[in-house]
Amino acid sequence: MKKYTDTGKKDTRSGFGDGLTELGKKNKNVVALCADLTGSLKMDEFKENHPERFFQVGIAEANMIGMAAGMTIGGKIPFTGTFANFSTGRVYDQIRQSVAYSGKNVKICASHAGVTLGEDGATHQILEDIGLMKMLPGMTVINTCDYNQTKAATIAIADFEGPVYLRFGRPKVANFTPENQNFQIGKAVHLQEGSDVTIIATGHLVWEALQAAETLNENGITADVINIHTIKPLDDEAILRSVKKTGCVVTAEEHNFLGGLGESVARVLSTQHPAPQEFVATQDTFGESGTPEQLMDKYGLNASAIVNAVQKVIARK
Amino acid sequence: MADYKALEDLVIQVRRDILRQVHKVNSGHPGGSLGCAEFFVALYNELMDRKENFTMDGIGEDLFFLSNGHISPVFYSVLARAGYFPVEELRTFRHINSRLQGHPTTHEGLPGIRIASGSLGQGISVAIGAAQAKKLNNDKHIIYALCGDGELQEGQNWEAIMYAAGNNVDNLIVTVDLNGQQIDGSTENVLPMGNLKAKFEAFGWEVLEIEKGNDLSAIISGMKKAKDKTGNGKPICVLLHTIMGHGVDFMMHTHDWHGKAPNDAQLETGLLQNSATLGDY
Structure with missing residues (x-):
């Protein structure tokens, strides 16, 4: 890993x-x-x-x-x-x-x-x-x-x-991607190799996805982790390659599940390679005052929420 | 000295183009288009320093932005007759697969158009941006913009008007088509805008009025005065008093023809009042 x-x-x-x-x-x-x-x-x-x-x-x-x-x-x-x-x-x-x-x-x-x-x-x-x-x-x-x-x-x-x-x-x-990286618009970044589940994350949820993958690994589940920094145009190929290998996917984003990255991924999969998917995202709700950590926890936008979603989606395979 | 005979002939031909465009497709906006025919003809043929070949960046020439995009028939006619695209293309106005969309757009690559407009209230902001880019490029040319009077009810205009004065955007001449009409009736009845001259002045603009907004010589001398006032730290506003539907008697002085096409008989009447000069497309 x-x-x-x-x-x-x-x-x-x-x-x-x-x-x-x-x-x-x-x-x-x-x-x-x-x-x-x-x-x-x-x-x-x-x-x-x-x-x-x-x-x-x-x-x-x-x-x-x-x-x-x-x-x-x-x-x-x-x-x-x-x-x-x-x-x-x-x-x-x-x-x-x-x-x-x-x-x-x-x-x-x-x-x-x-x-x-x-x-x-x-x-x-x-x-x-x-x-x-x-x-x-x-x-x-x-x-x-x-x-x-x-x-x-x-x-x-x-x-x-x-x-x-x-x-x-x-x-x-957390600042964890390489300094002076070559940023390619529309190109997914493959962060972690795994075969049980694909975790596709964007924005602040990418670090959480990496933390979740570590936790899952300790429990014998290996996750393919993909950082989608470009939601449009979407790197369909990277998504399909991974999900064909793992058979299921969790998407994670700090956004409503309506209209976000998750829906874009669902469109790719439903038309080309249907697979079970779980959405880590806000559930058609507004936010509220609080610290960032409290809010990420309350709205289910952190590593533990991703781990839960992974367990759920693997059970649906 | 302007060749007024040639300009008058062009105005008449433009009126015919407007009527024929909207009649053919039974939709479009003849009223405001007719009201601004003299302004467009003067602008493109007498006032603007333009280059022959259209380039999007417009470096080294004056630029024009139409904010009230619904008066596209007059814009298209004047652009075509100024050589931006074939006059015959006016036939395709509002038809499928045309570059002459209901409202002007860059999307189909029609030469002469630099921004899409139609959703009202956005043109002054775009013109200000283009004016600031001219300054950065050390390009001494002028930015012209036209907006409707009813359009000034949109709040974005006042953001833009405040910005331009506060930032000395003095290479900009915004003309307001003051015809006093909008879709639901007179501007006075729909939403009174009060004293626009006082409002622009209070925001810090230099304001000129052209009382005879359908008179070529009044437009040309008024706009030249406006141009003389550029470069003095203030944006310029020209209040152009026009008559909606000008040149077609039954379309004048009413909002009824804002967005309605003439039928066959009405077209014939309108054309009889404006005999062909340069030849129809």
């Missing part, structure tokens, strides 16, 4: 901020727009280094998305920054018409996704954003799992032509 080490807890949003800083230095067409959350999105350094390329739009997300679309016309690569809730639901029609349908090269970068936003509560904890974004034709949807991967993804999407939704979070979480 491969060993993964947490090199020190870090927030994924800092991965975005540091990635943006690096991009600012190497790509003069990269511009950043922020709706009054520069500190929360860790965009301060980009702003300091390139004040002429940083656009503070105020608390006006709809205008921010429209402006970003307009900037692409002059050859700029705009990165918009605000919370996931205000990056998606609040501006859905602006993204739909001015960005997705218009085919504009806008990078919508969304922090504080999911319940791990914590104490601010349900008004800010969006659990529907992956669904909203993946339904838009032409939209690439990425949900990174740790600091290193978020930084690499931020840098990678600048070189990709087309609209991208990049989702990350607020809490400090």
Whole structure:
């Protein structure tokens, strides 16, 4: 079994901020727009280094998305920054018409996704954003799992032509993927070899999936663990290869089970290789105030929830 | 000095194109299109510094963004007659497999279109973004945008209006098609917007009014004044007083023809009032 080490807890949003800083230095067409959350999105350094390329739009997300679309016309690569809730639901029609349908090269970068936003509560904890974004034709949807991967993804999407939704979070979480990794959009990362069950996780749940695999291993169950950082386009091949081997799957995500990664995986399997599946996700509910750990536990979004789901799905094989 | 005879002829031909497009497919928006025919003709043939070949980035030329995308018939006619795509393609307006969608879009790659519009209230934001990109590119050209008056009821406009003034976006001229009509009736009855001039000024914009918004010389001189005011730290708003349905008597001064096509007899009447000048497609 491969060993993964947490090199020190870090927030994924800092991965975005540091990635943006690096991009600012190497790509003069990269511009950043922020709706009054520069500190929360860790965009301060980009702003300091390139004040002429940083656009503070105020608390006006709809205008921010429209402006970003307009900037692409002059050859700029705009990165918009605000919370996931205000990056998606609040501006859905602006993204739909001015960005997705218009085919504009806008990078919508969304922090504080999911319940791990914590104490601010349900008004800010969006659990529907992956669904909203993946339904838009032409939209690439990425949900990174740790600091290193978020930084690499931020840098990678600048070189990709087309609209991208990049989702990350607020809490400090394990940083375990390689530094300066080669981030390939649409390519799953195979983290653990196993033959009894496939665990497909995205975002903060990837580390939990690795912890679950260790626990399962101690009990004689070997799990194939796959990190799906790109929910759309989905790496169908990697999913099918694994499930053909294991015969069942657990999907894990910090998102509603409606519209999330789990449903995308279910579509692939139901049409090409039907297999039992269990969903570790929120169950069509809003979140609430609490610490990230308390919320992950209450809403069944941690390693122990994954272990339970694995036992259930193996019994259904 | 503008060749007014040629521009007038073009306006008449554009009116015919508008009527024939919407009649053929029995749908579309003739009222607002007719009301803005003179504006579009002046803009594309007299005011904008345009390049021959269309490129999406529009570097080194003036750009135009249409926010109230439903007046696509006038936009398509003027673009085609300015050489962006074959005039014959106007036949395909709103038909299946056409580049001339009900509302303008980049999706089918129609030259001349740089953003999709139709869902209202988004065009000023896009224009501001394009204007800021021009500044970053050291491109001294102007961004023009048109929006409807009823459209200003959408909140996003006011985010954009606040931003542009607060950030000295002074390479931008937003024209408001002030025809006082929207789908459900007059803007005064549906949702009164009060004094738009005072509102734009209060937000920090330079505001000009063109009282005769269907008069080519008034439009050209008014818009040239607006252009002279660019580069002075403030975004420019032009309140263009137009008559919805202008040039077709039974379509004028009413919201009835906002989104309704003429029948055969009505088309004939409308065309009789606007005899062919440049030739129909």
